[in-house]
Amino acid sequence: MSERPALGRVRGYGSAKEGVREWWAQRLTSVALVVLGCWFVVSLLSLPAHDHATVTAWIRGAWTAPMLIIFVLVCVWHSQLGMRVILEDYVHEVGWKTLCLAASSFAHVAIAVLSVVAVLRIALGSDG
Amino acid sequence: MSAPETSGAPARVRPLSPHLTIYQMSRYSLLSSIVNRASAIVLSLGQILLAYWLIAAASGARAYGRAAAVLASPMLKLVYAVLLAAFAYHLIAGLRHLVWDTGHGLDRARSRQSAGWVLALSVLLAAALILWVLRGAGPR
Numbered sequence: 001m002s003e004r005p006a007l008g009r010v011r012g013y014g015s016a017k018e019g020v021r022e023w024w025a026q027r028l029t030s031v032a033l034v035v036l037g038c039w040f041v042v043s044l045l046s047l048p049a050h051d052h053a054t055v056t057a058w059i060r061g062a063w064t065a066p067m068l069i070i071f072v073l074v075c076v077w078h079s080q081l082g083m084r085v086i087l088e089d090y091v092h093e094v095g096w097k098t099l100c101l102a103a104s105s106f107a108h109v110a111i112a113v114l115s116v117v118a119v120l121r122i123a124l125g126s127d128g
Numbered sequence: 129m130s131a132p133e134t135s136g137a138p139a140r141v142r143p144l145s146p147h148l149t150i151y152q153m154s155r156y157s158l159l160s161s162i163v164n165r166a167s168a169i170v171l172s173l174g175q176i177l178l179a180y181w182l183i184a185a186a187s188g189a190r191a192y193g194r195a196a197a198v199l200a201s202p203m204l205k206l207v208y209a210v211l212l213a214a215f216a217y218h219l220i221a222g223l224r225h226l227v228w229d230t231g232h233g234l235d236r237a238r239s240r241q242s243a244g245w246v247l248a249l250s251v252l253l254a255a256a257l258i259l260w261v262l263r264g265a266g267p268r
Contacts, residue, residue: 027229030222041215045260050200052192055185072178079172086165089144111179118182 022081029078036071056122065123072115080108154236156243164221167214174211209258216254220246 043064047054058064083104091097177199184195198204224246227233233242 027226030226034219034223037215037219041212041257045257045264051196052185052189055192059185072175075175079168079175082168083172086169088142111175115175115179115182118179118186121186122182 026078026081029074029081032074033078036067036074039067040071059119059122060125065119068119069116072119073112076108076112076115080105083108154240156240160221160224160243160246163217164225167218167221170210170214171218174214177207177211208261212257212261213250213254216257217246217250220250220253 043058047058059068084101087097087100087104091100180195181199184192184199187195224233224242227242228239233239
């Protein structure tokens with residue numbers, strides 16, 4: 001089955017067949033974002049005004065909230081994967097790299113949660 | 129061409145991409161790669177603005193009015209223009225990457241050619257989007 005020396009296997013050298021997972025996620029999210037990103041920009045620019053009444057009425061529209069939530073989640077996911085690659089390429093010192101990656105992950109999760117909660121609050125009409 | 133040794137780097141070390149010391153990128157691919165990453169960073173930061181805007185909208189008309197003072201400021205209008213330009217570039221450069229992923233257009237001549245197309249099309253798209261905003265009821 002394997003001709004690799006035992007030491008190499010123990011140290012985890014070689015493919016675990018999981019290396020393409022994030023690569024694939026980055027591609028899937030980019031394909032989705034071609035559609036979602038264009039939808040978001042066109043919708044935003046199509047609004048007749050950007051005052052509170054217009055914006056909340058738009059978000060309360062039948063399809064806006066689900067689309068907006070999907071857009072935010074896919075966007076944040078794509079962004080987290082991409083920022084991770086950029087940080088790994090340019091921040092080499094282990095301590096800094098760990099700190100930057102952790103901060104980036106926390107920030108992405110925070111943005112996703114805050115955005116989705118805001119959309120839900122508007123769509124379900126608990127405020128404003 | 130000195131190929132790097134397939135050294136016994138532990139599997140935990142994730143791959144890095146711009147090995148600038150051993151890999152000579154052409155001026156065009158280097159520029160398009162840098163701009164693509166720059167636009168990615170701009171759009172990532174834009175998500176903060178998006179979250180702020182959504183939270184303001186969810187916090188009621190009065191809170192939204194206070195946020196609008198910031199969101200409609202001239203400084204922020206410049207930011208929206210930059211965001212739209214970054215969106216235009218990242219969208220079209222991303223489509224180029226997706227074509228590359230199918231194995232097409234990777235040779236030197238065609239990647240140089242497509243870098244030019246990406247730049248031209250994204251400038252056109254960015255201009256169209258910014259003009260749309262300027263002609264409309266006014267941004268935000």
